[in-house]
Amino acid sequence: MEIVISNLVKNYGQHRVLEIEELKIARGSFCGIMGPNGAGKSTLVKILGGLDGVTSGKIYYDGKESSGDVYQNMTVVFQKPYLLRDTVFYNIAYPLMLRKVAKKEIETRVRQLAEEMAMEDLLYRKAWTLSGGEAQKVALARALVFKPALLLLDEPTANIDPASMVVMESMIKQANAKEGTTILLVTHHIHQAKRLCGDIVFMDKGKVEEFGEMREVIFSPRNIKTKWFMEGEIII
Numbered sequence: 001m002e003i004v005i006s007n008l009v010k011n012y013g014q015h016r017v018l019e020i021e022e023l024k025i026a027r028g029s030f031c032g033i034m035g036p037n038g039a040g041k042s043t044l045v046k047i048l049g050g051l052d053g054v055t056s057g058k059i060y061y062d063g064k065e066s067s068g069d070v071y072q073n074m075t076v077v078f079q080k081p082y083l084l085r086d087t088v089f090y091n092i093a094y095p096l097m098l099r100k101v102a103k104k105e106i107e108t109r110v111r112q113l114a115e116e117m118a119m120e121d122l123l124y125r126k127a128w129t130l131s132g133g134e135a136q137k138v139a140l141a142r143a144l145v146f147k148p149a150l151l152l153l154d155e156p157t158a159n160i161d162p163a164s165m166v167v168m169e170s171m172i173k174q175a176n177a178k179e180g181t182t183i184l185l186v187t188h189h190i191h192q193a194k195r196l197c198g199d200i201v202f203m204d205k206g207k208v209e210e211f212g213e214m215r216e217v218i219f220s221p222r223n224i225k226t227k228w229f230m231e232g233e234i235i236i
Contacts, residue, residue, distance in 0.1 A: 001062055001073065001149035001182045002027040003048065008057035010043060010206075017043050018206045020057075025199075027062070028180045030173075032187055032197035032214065036229060039203040041186045045154045048184065049076040061150070072099075074150035079158045081139035083127040088119070088138050091127055095146040113141050117167055133160040140168055144175055151175060153185045157192070169196060190218060190230065202226045 003025040010018035018040045025031050033041045046052040048059065050071040061070045075095070083091050089110055096106045114120045119137055122130065130138065136156060143151060153172070157165045173196060175181040187193055193200060193214060200217035202210040202225070210223040221227045 002060075003150070003182070003184075004060040004063075006058045006060070008047075008059065009055045010040075010047065010052075011055045016206060018047070018054075020044075020206075020208050023201065023208055023211065025182060025184065027182055028176070029199055030176045030183045030185070030197050031199045031201060032185050032193040033201045033203065034187060034190075034193060034229070035203035035209075038205070040206040041203055042154050043206075044203070045076060045152045045184065045186055048150075049074060049152045051076065073148055074152065075143040075146075075148045076152040076154065077136075077139050077143050077156045079155040081132075081135040083130075083135055083138060083142075085127060087124050087126060088114075088130070089123040091138055092123075092141045092145055095142060099146060101146075109145055113145055117141055117171060133164040136160050137164055137168060140171060144171060147175075147179050148181060151181050151183045153183065155186050155188065158188075172196065194218065202229065204229075 005020050005023040008018060008020040009016065033044065035041055043052065047054055050066060059066050064070055084094060092110045092113065093106050096109065111120070114123055117137055119134070122134060122138070127135065127138070140156060157168055160168070172183065176183050185196060197214045199212065200214050201208055202217060202221070202223065204225050210217055210221055210226045217226060218230050221230055
């Protein structure tokens with residue numbers, strides 16, 4: 001899914017949190033969104049996912065303005081997983097049920113995905129009994145099971161163990177490489193961005209300060225704010 005942002009402004013009361021003149025994310029790209037705290041990264045993800053509105057401006061998805069039909073083909077995974085109070089199987093199956101996929105197909109897809117993510121033993125556990133890392137893996141599986149055209153990720157691996165991170169990063173990369181899913185990933189971790197992203201958007205104070213190929217933005221940034229941020233992250 002291609003995303004084109006034009007003259008986007010988002011205010012909360014008198015406080016302007018986003019002001020993006022123009023940004024184009026190519027279909028099938030894997031784009032990292034980086035920047036300091038308060039840069040507007042999470043707000044941008046919420047707006048792109050239809051979870052918050054804009055004060056002014058336009059967003060086009062494959063040339064169409066935002067609408068219910070467009071949002072049906074995308075999903076968001078946040079740092080804190082939000083699961084239904086039911087089994088893991090039901091949580092993963094839920095997007096397919098909403099889309100009226102046949103019961104047999106749902107069974108096949110859920111079990112296959114659970115196997116790929118090494119969590120077959122969790123399928124009939126209740127969601128509230130899961131650890132934080134387990135719950136986040138379920139949230140990602142639920143996002144991937146219906147093969148969205150756009151996957152929005154807001155620091156999905158921030159609070160999980162290294163083994164779970166490896167599994168999640170592998171599945172995210174696979175969705176991009178095999179399914180052609182356009183992925184936007186908010187991350188504070190430069191090494192994660194290097195492992196996963198083809199392009200980087202660097203934001204500060206609600207504005208896009210730099211956008212380009214990952215290695216150029218991280219290692220040869222044109223913007224002084226980007227340079228300071230990346231040098232600090234590399235040292236850390």
